Amino acid sequence: MSNDYWDEFVAYSQLHFEEGLIRAGFTTTPVGWSGSVGHGQGVTRVVITLPARFPFRPPRVVPEDREAVAWSWHRERDGALCLVAEDDHDDLWWTDSAAFLKHISAWFEEADAGWPSDRPDLDLERYFEPSRDHRIYLYDEIEGFKNAFVRFKPAKNDTMIMMRGTRVPKAHKSHKDRYGYVVELADVATPPRNWDDLETRLPEELSIGRKIRDRSISILMVTYHRGDSLGVLALDVSVDAERSITARVLTSASTSADTRNLRAGLLAPSLGDRKIAIVGAGAIGSFVADALVRSGVRNLTLIDPDTILPGNLVRHLVGPSCVGLTKVEAVRRHLLERNEDWNLTLDAVVQRLDTGADAYDLIDSHDLVINASADFSTTALLRVAAESRGEHVLSVALVDHGATFRIDVLPPLSDVDATPVLDTPDLQEDVAELFEAGCGSPISPAPPHAVMEAASAAVRHAIGILSGRPLDDAGETRNVAPQGKAHES
Amino acid sequence: MARLIQQFKDALSSIEPGDDKANAPEAHQLVRAALLSDSKLTEYGADPVLIGSYKRNVSIKRIKDVDVFVRLPEIPDGVTSQQILDRFFRVLHDEFGLDDDGHRRTKRQDRSLQVSFPEYDMYVDAVPARPHADGETWQIPQRGEDDKWVQTNPEKLTALSSEMNAAHDGYYVPIVKLIRQTRRSLLGTSKPGGFFFELATYQAFASGAVSGTDHASYYASALDEISRIVTDFVTYGIELPDPTVAGNSIRIRATDEELAAARDQFAAAANTAKVALDEEDEGQAALAFQGLLGKSGDDEDVFRMPPGFNEDGTRKASAVSAGARVVPAGSRTFG
Numbered sequence: 001m002s003n004d005y006w007d008e009f010v011a012y013s014q015l016h017f018e019e020g021l022i023r024a025g026f027t028t029t030p031v032g033w034s035g036s037v038g039h040g041q042g043v044t045r046v047v048i049t050l051p052a053r054f055p056f057r058p059p060r061v062v063p064e065d066r067e068a069v070a071w072s073w074h075r076e077r078d079g080a081l082c083l084v085a086e087d088d089h090d091d092l093w094w095t096d097s098a099a100f101l102k103h104i105s106a107w108f109e110e111a112d113a114g115w116p117s118d119r120p121d122l123d124l125e126r127y128f129e130p131s132r133d134h135r136i137y138l139y140d141e142i143e144g145f146k147n148a149f150v151r152f153k154p155a156k157n158d159t160m161i162m163m164r165g166t167r168v169p170k171a172h173k174s175h176k177d178r179y180g181y182v183v184e185l186a187d188v189a190t191p192p193r194n195w196d197d198l199e200t201r202l203p204e205e206l207s208i209g210r211k212i213r214d215r216s217i218s219i220l221m222v223t224y225h226r227g228d229s230l231g232v233l234a235l236d237v238s239v240d241a242e243r244s245i246t247a248r249v250l251t252s253a254s255t256s257a258d259t260r261n262l263r264a265g266l267l268a269p270s271l272g273d274r275k276i277a278i279v280g281a282g283a284i285g286s287f288v289a290d291a292l293v294r295s296g297v298r299n300l301t302l303i304d305p306d307t308i309l310p311g312n313l314v315r316h317l318v319g320p321s322c323v324g325l326t327k328v329e330a331v332r333r334h335l336l337e338r339n340e341d342w343n344l345t346l347d348a349v350v351q352r353l354d355t356g357a358d359a360y361d362l363i364d365s366h367d368l369v370i371n372a373s374a375d376f377s378t379t380a381l382l383r384v385a386a387e388s389r390g391e392h393v394l395s396v397a398l399v400d401h402g403a404t405f406r407i408d409v410l411p412p413l414s415d416v417d418a419t420p421v422l423d424t425p426d427l428q429e430d431v432a433e434l435f436e437a438g439c440g441s442p443i444s445p446a447p448p449h450a451v452m453e454a455a456s457a458a459v460r461h462a463i464g465i466l467s468g469r470p471l472d473d474a475g476e477t478r479n480v481a482p483q484g485k486a487h488e489s
Numbered sequence: 490m491a492r493l494i495q496q497f498k499d500a501l502s503s504i505e506p507g508d509d510k511a512n513a514p515e516a517h518q519l520v521r522a523a524l525l526s527d528s529k530l531t532e533y534g535a536d537p538v539l540i541g542s543y544k545r546n547v548s549i550k551r552i553k554d555v556d557v558f559v560r561l562p563e564i565p566d567g568v569t570s571q572q573i574l575d576r577f578f579r580v581l582h583d584e585f586g587l588d589d590d591g592h593r594r595t596k597r598q599d600r601s602l603q604v605s606f607p608e609y610d611m612y613v614d615a616v617p618a619r620p621h622a623d624g625e626t627w628q629i630p631q632r633g634e635d636d637k638w639v640q641t642n643p644e645k646l647t648a649l650s651s652e653m654n655a656a657h658d659g660y661y662v663p664i665v666k667l668i669r670q671t672r673r674s675l676l677g678t679s680k681p682g683g684f685f686f687e688l689a690t691y692q693a694f695a696s697g698a699v700s701g702t703d704h705a706s707y708y709a710s711a712l713d714e715i716s717r718i719v720t721d722f723v724t725y726g727i728e729l730p731d732p733t734v735a736g737n738s739i740r741i742r743a744t745d746e747e748l749a750a751a752r753d754q755f756a757a758a759a760n761t762a763k764v765a766l767d768e769e770d771e772g773q774a775a776l777a778f779q780g781l782l783g784k785s786g787d788d789e790d791v792f793r794m795p796p797g798f799n800e801d802g803t804r805k806a807s808a809v810s811a812g813a814r815v816v817p818a819g820s821r822t823f824g
Contacts (some may be wrong), residue, residue: 008796009797012797012798015771022494022703
């Protein structure tokens with residue numbers, strides 16, 4: 001794309017938007033486009049400005065009389081209307097000024113009605129100036145510290161870790177630590193926009209202002225609730241020569257287990273008590289294990305007789321420090337280290353799955369067995385064992401030199417045919433067999449991305465089966481290598 | 490309702506005189522210095538000043554003529570217009586002589602002396618003027634007469650232009666330029682000339698009938714009223730008053746055919762501008778304005794197509810429209 005193309009794209013968007021504003025009676029002023037927006041029985045004059053990133057960011061709208069419009073969670077600190085949520089950027093819809101003006105009208109109508117269907121955004125930070133302290137203030141289960149002194153100690157990567165503290169005489173304070181207090185803000189019908197506004201809403205008996213002025217604390221952790229959600233505002237509070245308090249917002253984040261599990265997926269809570277075995281802790285098996293733990297599984301059995309060699313690393317989950325460890329131990333250590341707070345139960349079994357008895361045990365003692373061994377005899381053994389037990393195992397492997405992956409539910413969950421074999425894609429490249437010293441058979445040329453894709457698909461099917469919503473009764477197969485002739489560009 | 494604000498600004502930039510704007514005062518200074526070097530003219534109190542469209546900032550590319558109004562407040566009553574024009578000729582010819590082709594650079598005209606400046610591709614018209622009996626206005630030689638003078642007050646028009654411009658938030662002067670460019674586009678070298686349309690524009694604004702909020706709306710509004718004035722002038726013989734001298738009206742040399750063409754062309758132009766103003770498709774509106782404003786002195790379209798549109802007014806495939814998929818993704822994306 002040339003710069004001309006870009007410039008024209010942006011210029012047209014601006015022109016078209018502004019022409020629409022003119023049609024709606026807006027006029028240019030030194031501060032932006034000025035005009036009226038009707039809503040219900042009322043009319044409000046607003047100023048619309050286009051941000052530097054327009055049309056990729058929506059226009060900014062500020063009431064001409066900032067105080068005449070009620071303050072709410074739906075306004076920025078400077079009075080601008082919060083019109084477009086981050087998750088509502090689909091299609092750059094605001095480039096149509098008529099639609100945008102209609103949206104402003106709807107905002108005012110919602111405001112007039114008192115925001116009946118408000119969603120509980122937890123972003124009180126927006127209403128305060130940022131502190132010059134750019135460290136990240138980390139806290140755990142903060143509600144246990146309500147109405148208590150806390151202390152932040154410096155930690156690595158410019159973080160500050162919160163712990164219980166007491167009021168400490170100035171002389172004994174460590175100059176590296178910072179001292180604070182946790183207080184609950186009950187009234188958040190409208191967001192406080194400065195210290196004076198906030199102080200009037202804090203419990204008077206806690207004398208927060210006095211604590212700040214006598215320099216007992218320099219950090220105030222303000223907790224608040226919107227709906228069922230807990231919000232935390234970390235403020236850097238200071239006193240100037242006139243004894244006035246200034247509050248600036250610090251970057252803060254929760255280290256609680258709940259917070260760290262928020263992004264694990266909607267089904268994560270239901271996977272915590274499921275027990276899964278992975279046969280084969282090589283490339284695919286290691287990523288399957290990692291993805292399952294990230295998705296909420298806490299109990300894994302890993303079975304593999306092999307050892308990590310340097311050549312394995314490029315397609316394996318673990319790093320160079322694991323060379324020489326068995327694969328199951330390497331994966332176990334990696335997962336424990338990365339997820340130390342999850343109370344993982346990881347059994348590492350250094351052996352090949354060779355007997356029917358072992359296979360029965362494995363199937364009987366786990367909610368699901370995933371076969372990532374890519375070994376025909378192991379796969380056949382597990383299938384027969386599963387069939388004889390009336391159970392199912394999930395098998396995953398890359399085939400055709402890594403050009404295709406297969407996921408097979410063995411036996412299928414219903415009376416359906418097995419997933420058909422895909423035609424071998426036209427790879428264009430000559431596939432020469434690769435050998436490494438010490439390896440008796442050729443090395444698969446499957447690339448790392450194919451490994452991750454196969455593992456990811458296997459986990460998708462596994463979670464489907466575990467949650468009673470299998471994606472396919474027989475499995476899935478897909479080509480994952482670049483195919484066909486190269487495009488000339 | 491297309492206003493095409495940036496495109497009108499760009500159109501005005503494209504008809505700005507450019508280099509001529511710097512050359513005009515240079516040429517004026519040379520003529521002025523020549524006239525002031527003559528003892529007789531100095532004795533008459535010679536005081537040349539720039540007038541005309543250049544002085545009023547309503548000239549458009551290219552400036553071919555610069556008018557110098559040579560006030561002679563002390564000229565004796567007995568000096569005829571022929572005598573003073575003769576004197577001007579001698580002084581200017583002595584100073585400027587012949588050009589590279591052996592032609593005299595100074596030429597006598599009906600009421601002025603024209604000095605050519607080949608290096609600037611420009612002429613300076615020096616017009617002698619004597620005080621009118623009213624003590625406020627001036628008189629210049631009457632065309633085709635040895636000693637007849639006509640009343641004029643060119644500096645008043647400069648002041649009136651400035652006042653009108655201020656009264657309309659700076660829109661009057663650019664609209665005069667756009668009207669002059671429209672005249673040039675529609676009528677070419679035919680008469681009436683730019684000065685007639687400048688005064689028609691002034692009359693239109695002075696009537697109170699012209700208004701707007703931007704160049705496009707002012708332009709369309711002015712064209713509508715100017716068309717009415719021109720129709721009155723051509724069809725009904727209603728004179729166009731000279732705003733600088735009470736009771737005077739503007740006289741022009743144009744054939745009946747030229748006048749009829751001017752009337753019809755401006756009536757059509759007014760209608761085109763009105764339709765363009767109401768047009769919601771920016772490309773079609775731009776095409777209409779482009780047709781009215783024609784080519785500049787550089788032979789380029791004065792009014793350019795806005796970004797996102799082809800030269801035929803259709804929208805380019807690359808232009809974004811609300812709701813169009815720029816990113817092939819669903820809502821609530823995550824990365």
